[in-house]
Amino acid sequence: xxxxxxxxxxxxxxxxxxxxxxxxxxxxxxxxxxxxxxxxxxxxxxxxxxxxxxxxxxxxxxxxxxxxxxxxxxxxxxxxxxxxxxxxxxxxxxxxxxxxxxxxxxxxxxxxxxxxxxxxxxxxxxxxxxxxxxxxxxxxxxxxxxxxxxxxxxxxxxxxxxxxxxxxxxxxxxxxxxxxxxxxxxxxxxxxxxxxxxxxxxxxxxxxxxxxxxxxxxxxxxxxxxxxxxxxxxxxxxxxxxxxxxxxxxxxxxxxxxxxxxxxxxxxxxxxxxxxxxxxxxxxxxxxxxxxxxxxxxxxxxxxxxxxxxxxxxxxxxxxxxxxxxxxxxxxxxxxxxxxxxxxxxxxxxxxxxxxxxxxxxxxxxxxxxxxxxxxxxxxxxxxxxxxxxxxxxxxxxxxxxxxxxxxxxxxxxxxxxxxxxxxxxxxxxxxxxxxxxxxxxxxxxxxxxxxxxxxxxxxxxxxxxxxxxxxxxxxxx
Amino acid sequence: xxxxxxxxxxxxxxxxxxxxxxxxxxxxxxxxxxxxxxxxxxxxxxxxxxxxxxxxxxxxxxxxxxxxxxxxxxxxxxxxxxxxxxxxxxxxxxxxxxxxxxxxxxxxxxxxxxxxxxxxxxxxxxxxxxxxxxxxxxxxxxxxxxxxxxxxxxxxxxxxxxxxxxxxxxxxxxxxxxxxxxxxxxxxxxxxxxxxxxxxxxxxxxxxxxxxxxxxxxxxxxxxxxxxxxxxxxxxxxxxxxxxxxxxxxxxxxxxxxxxxxxxxxxxxxxxxxxxxxxxxxxxxxxxxxxxxxxxxxxxxxxxxxxxxxxxxxxxxxxxxxxxxxxxxxxxxxxxxxxxxxxxxxxxxxxxxxxxxxxxxxxxxxxxxxxxxxxxxxxxxxxxxxxxxxxxxxxxxxxxxxxxxxxxxxxxxxxxxxxxxxxxxxxxxxxxxxxxxxxxxxxxxxxxxxxxxxxxxxxxxxxxxxxxxxxxxxxxxx
Numbered sequence: 001x002x003x004x005x006x007x008x009x010x011x012x013x014x015x016x017x018x019x020x021x022x023x024x025x026x027x028x029x030x031x032x033x034x035x036x037x038x039x040x041x042x043x044x045x046x047x048x049x050x051x052x053x054x055x056x057x058x059x060x061x062x063x064x065x066x067x068x069x070x071x072x073x074x075x076x077x078x079x080x081x082x083x084x085x086x087x088x089x090x091x092x093x094x095x096x097x098x099x100x101x102x103x104x105x106x107x108x109x110x111x112x113x114x115x116x117x118x119x120x121x122x123x124x125x126x127x128x129x130x131x132x133x134x135x136x137x138x139x140x141x142x143x144x145x146x147x148x149x150x151x152x153x154x155x156x157x158x159x160x161x162x163x164x165x166x167x168x169x170x171x172x173x174x175x176x177x178x179x180x181x182x183x184x185x186x187x188x189x190x191x192x193x194x195x196x197x198x199x200x201x202x203x204x205x206x207x208x209x210x211x212x213x214x215x216x217x218x219x220x221x222x223x224x225x226x227x228x229x230x231x232x233x234x235x236x237x238x239x240x241x242x243x244x245x246x247x248x249x250x251x252x253x254x255x256x257x258x259x260x261x262x263x264x265x266x267x268x269x270x271x272x273x274x275x276x277x278x279x280x281x282x283x284x285x286x287x288x289x290x291x292x293x294x295x296x297x298x299x300x301x302x303x304x305x306x307x308x309x310x311x312x313x314x315x316x317x318x319x320x321x322x323x324x325x326x327x328x329x330x331x332x333x334x335x336x337x338x339x340x341x342x343x344x345x346x347x348x349x350x351x352x353x354x355x356x357x358x359x360x361x362x363x364x365x366x367x368x369x370x371x372x373x374x375x376x377x378x379x380x381x382x383x384x385x386x387x388x389x390x391x392x393x394x395x396x397x398x399x400x401x402x403x404x405x406x407x408x409x410x411x412x413x414x415x416x417x418x419x420x421x422x423x424x425x426x427x428x429x430x431x432x433x434x435x436x437x438x439x440x441x442x443x444x445x446x447x448x449x450x451x452x453x454x455x456x457x458x459x460x461x462x463x464x465x466x467x468x469x470x471x472x473x474x475x476x477x478x
Numbered sequence: 479x480x481x482x483x484x485x486x487x488x489x490x491x492x493x494x495x496x497x498x499x500x501x502x503x504x505x506x507x508x509x510x511x512x513x514x515x516x517x518x519x520x521x522x523x524x525x526x527x528x529x530x531x532x533x534x535x536x537x538x539x540x541x542x543x544x545x546x547x548x549x550x551x552x553x554x555x556x557x558x559x560x561x562x563x564x565x566x567x568x569x570x571x572x573x574x575x576x577x578x579x580x581x582x583x584x585x586x587x588x589x590x591x592x593x594x595x596x597x598x599x600x601x602x603x604x605x606x607x608x609x610x611x612x613x614x615x616x617x618x619x620x621x622x623x624x625x626x627x628x629x630x631x632x633x634x635x636x637x638x639x640x641x642x643x644x645x646x647x648x649x650x651x652x653x654x655x656x657x658x659x660x661x662x663x664x665x666x667x668x669x670x671x672x673x674x675x676x677x678x679x680x681x682x683x684x685x686x687x688x689x690x691x692x693x694x695x696x697x698x699x700x701x702x703x704x705x706x707x708x709x710x711x712x713x714x715x716x717x718x719x720x721x722x723x724x725x726x727x728x729x730x731x732x733x734x735x736x737x738x739x740x741x742x743x744x745x746x747x748x749x750x751x752x753x754x755x756x757x758x759x760x761x762x763x764x765x766x767x768x769x770x771x772x773x774x775x776x777x778x779x780x781x782x783x784x785x786x787x788x789x790x791x792x793x794x795x796x797x798x799x800x801x802x803x804x805x806x807x808x809x810x811x812x813x814x815x816x817x818x819x820x821x822x823x824x825x826x827x828x829x830x831x832x833x834x835x836x837x838x839x840x841x842x843x844x845x846x847x848x849x850x851x852x853x854x855x856x857x858x859x860x861x862x863x864x865x866x867x868x869x870x871x872x873x874x875x876x877x878x879x880x881x882x883x884x885x886x887x888x889x890x891x892x893x894x895x896x897x898x899x900x901x902x903x904x905x906x907x908x909x910x911x912x913x914x915x916x917x918x919x920x921x922x923x924x925x926x927x928x929x930x931x932x933x934x935x936x937x938x939x940x941x942x943x944x945x946x947x948x949x950x951x952x953x954x955x956x
Contacts, residue, residue: 033601033604033605034604035551035597035600035601036555036558036600037551037553037554037555037558037588037597037600040551040552040553041551042548042549042550042551042597042601043548043549043550044548045546045547045548045616047548048546048547048548048549049546049547051549052547068523068526068527069523069526069527069530070520070521070522070523070525070526071520071521071526071529071621071639072520072521073513073515073518073519073520073637074518074552074590074621074623074637075515075518075574075590075623075637076515077514077515080514080515092580093580093581094580095580096553096576096578096579096580096588097576097577097578097579098574098575098576098577098590099575099576099577099578100574100575100577101574101575101625101636102570102571102572102573102574102625103571104625110515110574112552112553112576112590119513119515119520122513122514122515123511123513123520126511126512127511138523142621143549143552143620145552145553147579147580147582158579159551159552159553161549
């Protein structure tokens, strides 16, 4: 029991210090290890297994809508990065530059890709000839490097892992439709598999991606009321394709520039998972991406028949779920804490008395509610348990999002609210960068997005008082 | 028909110019695109799909033997690379160096990982405490950068994609067993899924991995008689763990250094696939890793019922195989050439006459043999066809390997043979680096390996005449 306590005690509570609680989970649940490579992280096997599951879920969705994977070079020559003006302005200040290959000084320095728009354009220029080839629906799974000053596991690092989708289309309409389709793919994945409710919307001019005509985002709210941008999708128009002189023979026997999109979701969403569902006992994982969906813990495992029964249940259930059977010498109590820390959604306990009664104990990770279940109905009971666990995870997160979002009209009210409570504030906004900056300076709030389906009502900008029909969600963000 | 001819004509024949034939296939089968990033390649969707299938096959094998995936930093600080002396000597001359992060000059320069031994050691030092945690059985899927001077698609590039397995063990025996187990994993994958026969053996001192105590290799022979090193597995002893001061509390209440291995297989094996099985019509892919295992081509597809039947067959068969149905407007002849170029193992043709007779035509890619098959027995016929196609691919490659391997004793004979024919030459060797170098200088041959199961017979070194029991396979290598 000494061990149990130590393990549980070793994480800070959320209310005491949310930032420390987050770091504690990252380390104690063995998601990451700090690195002597400053600003970079080691994603440990348990953390990486979550990412592998996220990749599988997303990859399935991408492929179902006709996207294919490919791999592009890791490095970008400086002249290539410079081809699109806004893009290079946005990224040049934060890339890692290579000056030497072995002992030979490079004629032109190269950067490690911070994102791959210019590489895709370089490729497309080579291969595109006719409208018959379009659309190009490509995706890449990789890591990228951006030289951030302050870093935190999953949330902000000099390297992160992501998918970057890049597509090319005959018409602007098709590209715009793709941009929104892929945003919805992310939103649906977040809401139905990660059980993280999001606000879908468009970024303001000052928050959009360098070189994009429009950037769309899905914004999630963490348990502490702060925002986490969880996925973005960009519409580029033909800005890059003109800069790179990418053309094709169009339907009307003319020569046209195609229209472009890109969209990405990264290991940041693991940060969202932690801060959306986690509690003072540790991580709480939604079943869709949990490395183990069920952990089986034999009780009094030295007693005759217990391990056999535990193994029998494992074999029976592993056709349906990812399962870990822990038959190590650690005490059951120690194991309970360990898998609670690791966020395994459901624990199955089986001991001699349970076997006598042809039952087992199921314990939900989120509520820690115990269920005594007949072994005859195990599959059915588990299916129901996962369903209600998922629904409850979503509902709790949704309730947090709703109750912490307030609509305010007056600047003083906004300042007071932002000072007192973290959360989202919805207000009208005139559309000017100056008023957006004033919101940052005076209330410490950044624009998260102009939410879909909430535009077009009349109101006034709380900063300048101008009449407007634009609504913005403001917040403090990770 | 004009189109057909153009497509077929557009690749050089193997006999005419093997190197050009290889490049033609890489481009025409749309495996890669050359890049303005010199020495780097774009792996196009069709080529990447082959790599994804290779990854799946290997990942399944790694996980079945208890290995888990993780992700490590892309960059290595210079001081970390320098910790193991032989290792840094081997790799420092060929790494890409980063001097700037954004506008800020780095205090210490960093290189893009050429391999990750030192990063794993850095991590293990943090997390290892007791023998109870061992073994660590880790793997990483990623790309690495080595600043090669001359590059060719898949065979040698400044960036390649691979798996790098890294493990840590309590005892030297366990680490040695792991090294050989993983070599055999590669050999078995090559021989039973890629249908590429290999020679298993140990590298000589001068050919082993920088910092390893022993390097093992699987060597394949290409159609032209040259060797391609297809996978390697290294035993490190405790060299790195001592250099990094990695210790654990051992079973005897002492403090010990653990023993280490690493092993890798890369996108080079796609080069092996091409050069082992390909022919003058293009790529020939083994079913296990073919992006499409079957292409269905409707004949006279505008006729009533043809497309319906083709779709019906697709639905029926796609539970068993990865299938492409090409119902585009291109002529059947054009499609035949295209999928032959892409190496799809079996083509299914279905037209109005076939439908009348309740049959279809199956064409094997390798022999182009036609089979008229009743639709009633399709599943069975296909299963048999894939089995014999696989066996034949293997047998042809094996025959090439056997007939092009000669055993020679005398230096003049070796020089004459190496001059006339590419292929493997087996001879005794005294074990000295001087005689190995002489073989390079005089016969243009490098040692491929000391093959398993062929050591211990008496003979003399063809260079110095010394008596020895060591046998080496020599060859020219990609």
